[in-house]
Amino acid sequence: MFDVVIIGAGIVGSSIARELSRYKLKTCVLEKGSDVATGSSKANSGIVHAGFDAKSGTLKAKLNVQGNIMFDQLSKDLDFPFRKNGSLVLCFNKKDIQKLEELKEKGDRNGVSNLSVLTKEQLSALEPNLNENVEAALYAPTGGIVCPYEMTIAFAENACMNGVEFNFNTEVTDIIKKEDSFIIETNNGRYGSKVIINAAGLFADEINNMVSKEKIEIKGRKGEYCLFDKTVGSLARMTLFQLPTSMGKGVLVSPTVDNNLLIGPTALDIPDKSDTTTTREGIEEVIDKARLTLREIPVNKTITSFSGIRAHAVKDDFIIGEASDVKGFINAAGIESPGLTSAPAIAKMIEEIVGRILSPSFNENFNPIRKGIPRFREMNNEERDNLIKENPSYGKVICRCETVTEGEILNAIHRPLGARTLDAVKRRTRAGMGRCQSGFCSTKIVSILARELNLSEIEITKFGGASYLLIGENKELMNP
Structure with a gap:
């Protein structure tokens, strides 16, 4: 019997696991993939958002700003790459400068520091490769970039070092509520737990709906990206957004922490949450839209394209908290952008909820430091x-x-x-x-x-399961 079972080993589940390892709790993470960060956490923009975009008063707005502040210390403690490179939101029509001012006002309300609207002349010194049609931009110096899967691995490793058990290739198939505990059925046997934390990403609705009458719905929103060679990584110094639309923040252009250039994503709601295919139409859309941002998109320097799927909650905000009709069942669902940025703050919020339920004592042996692989x-x-x-x-x-x-x-x-x-x-x-x-x-x-x-x-497999790379061994050649 566990005190806490966390379902999902993405950035949210791993952040929660690390936070709970501060306490004397018997904690387990169940992950249906073969490793941490095999879902949305492995294929996203890797942007640490400043927090100006989320609707004021929402969990997204609150936790985005809180999480952003935590990255400097976390990257030092857990030894994952993070760069505070700043971000710009670009507009291409003088009539839209007012929208930048409104976005700044929203950011001010959300608690984002040092926002400013820059003129065309100011931008040319900061980003010399911007398209000449750019008229102004909102500048957020607290924006940053991170490697999403390296960050997830760092949190998970530190949680493991501090006593959290991880079980991979373990898919939850049913949850049975007992009087003061749960029975969790999986393809690898049963698990008992006093508390369940649902951090199942795209499939968090299915986990919630197994036990709660308060149903939630998560839609898969696919985004396609192009990644370019390091020889052109310096074309953008900051993360460059275009004015957001109802479908999200639109196509961005950004350096990565490994000095590549990244453009994307598209935003397409899809019925199949496992569909990570890329399409000619999607890639062409990304490239065409990115041409609004930079003078030139070096298509011949593309080294790969990929897609990721965001867990979009129909209610359009994070769903975090104990289910009102299922004591001990805690949701961390609908965690789409700015979910990566918010993850450390989400973990703190979940920590407080678990604390109220279980009243655990502190783990005096907790070690917050993790050293990564020498590079x-x-x-x-x-x-x-x-x-x-x-x-x-x-x-x-x-x-x-x-x-x-x-x-x-x-x-x-x-x-x-x-x-x-x-x-x-x-x-x-x-x-x-x-x-x-x-x-x-x-x-x-x-x-x-x-x-x-x-x-x-x-x-040996590519990513677990039946993803075998080789089908057999060569027979030894006989001498003539």
């Missing part, structure tokens, strides 16, 4: 020499595009919640994320995984 590509030669002397496996480069070494891959496999698939290695080290998109390094990583996990190479 060989970011070191100077002296640091590299010292690391190789300490561990020679760091002297063998496996991924040429991203300069990822065997030592980093071994670290990814053997650390808490270690990698078990090709994609899990990629998320932890960036091996395979460069210009050749794993054309050179994938076979080497498969061999390393098989060796370290004591498996056959044909048992």
